[in-house]
Amino acid sequence: MAAPVLEMRGVGRDFRSGDEVVRALDDIDLALAPGEMAALLGPSGSGKSTLLLTAGLLEPPDRGRVRIAGRDAAGSDCGMTAAERRRFRRDHIGFVFQKANLIPFLTAEENVRIALEVAGMTGRPARMRAAELLDWLDLRRRAAALPVHLSGGEQQRVAIARAIANQPVLLLADEPTAALDADRAARVMGLFRRIAEDRGAAVLVVTHDHRALDMFHRRLVMQDGRLGEAGRGDDVGSVAKAF
Ligand SMILES: Nc1ncnc2c1ncn2[C@@H]1O[C@H](COP(=O)(O)OP(=O)(O)OP(=O)(O)O)[C@@H](O)[C@H]1O
Secondary structure, eight states: OOOOSEEEEEEEEEEEETTEEEEEEEEEEEEEOTTOEEEEEOOTTSSHHHHHHHHTTSSOOSEEEEEETTEEEEETTOOOOHHHHHHHHHHHEEEEOSSOOOOTTSOHHHHHHHHHHHTTOOHHHHHHHHHHHHHHTTOGGGTTOOGGGSOHHHHHHHHHHHHHTTOOSEEEEESTTTTSOHHHHHHHHHHHHHHHHHHOOEEEEEOOOGGGGGGOSEEEEEETTEEEEEOTTSOHHHHHHTO
């Protein structure tokens, strides 16, 4: 197997709720290779979002370590400053959330270009790259539209273009199809697969959408902060109950 893009070892995270401690992540071990697309499934409160945010360096782990692209990026002895981590996140990780969260007064093209500009690409190269991304996502004709004039599926595709603008090696998505109908949801999942296979990114998608599970190379299942994996023929629900 190629060196993993994402490697989590012994990762733990606790939250205090009154007198109780909730173990949101319990000794998580996970490796994702380049080109791999994994679904992250599990009941509400099982720790999926916490895992995604920890993998994305937005939440610090209490225990264990997170390596991304071969670099220690989070964990007690990782040695990155907060500013280095921010830069590293910007250069290596893309995020897509349930809501597209586009900037309402910028066009589709400007929403993509701003991600490039924040990372230091400006002027003609940025305009060309934004156009190429919008083209790739079949949005060329919508480039000049404001978000309010885009459909839900189009907005989510702009959000995906923005997330992959800086060619992240790791793409993390939290219920990206929850607000879309079945056709649009399948299309978005198909795009994630292309991003994995054509661009070699590792893609991790939190989803409750069991309609599109065939698209994923791997199906990871969370239950009470622990992580398991369902095989191709396994029923996901019974895998969760088994640990
Ligand atoms: N910032 C926080 N402060 C306190 N508790 C938290 C915090 N974030 C998450 N938790 C708790 O950690 C556990 C895991 O939450 P998490 O959001 O990761 O679950 P989830 O599987 O993503 O749930 P859902 O499918 O409902 O989004 C839950 O018990 C939740 O209440």
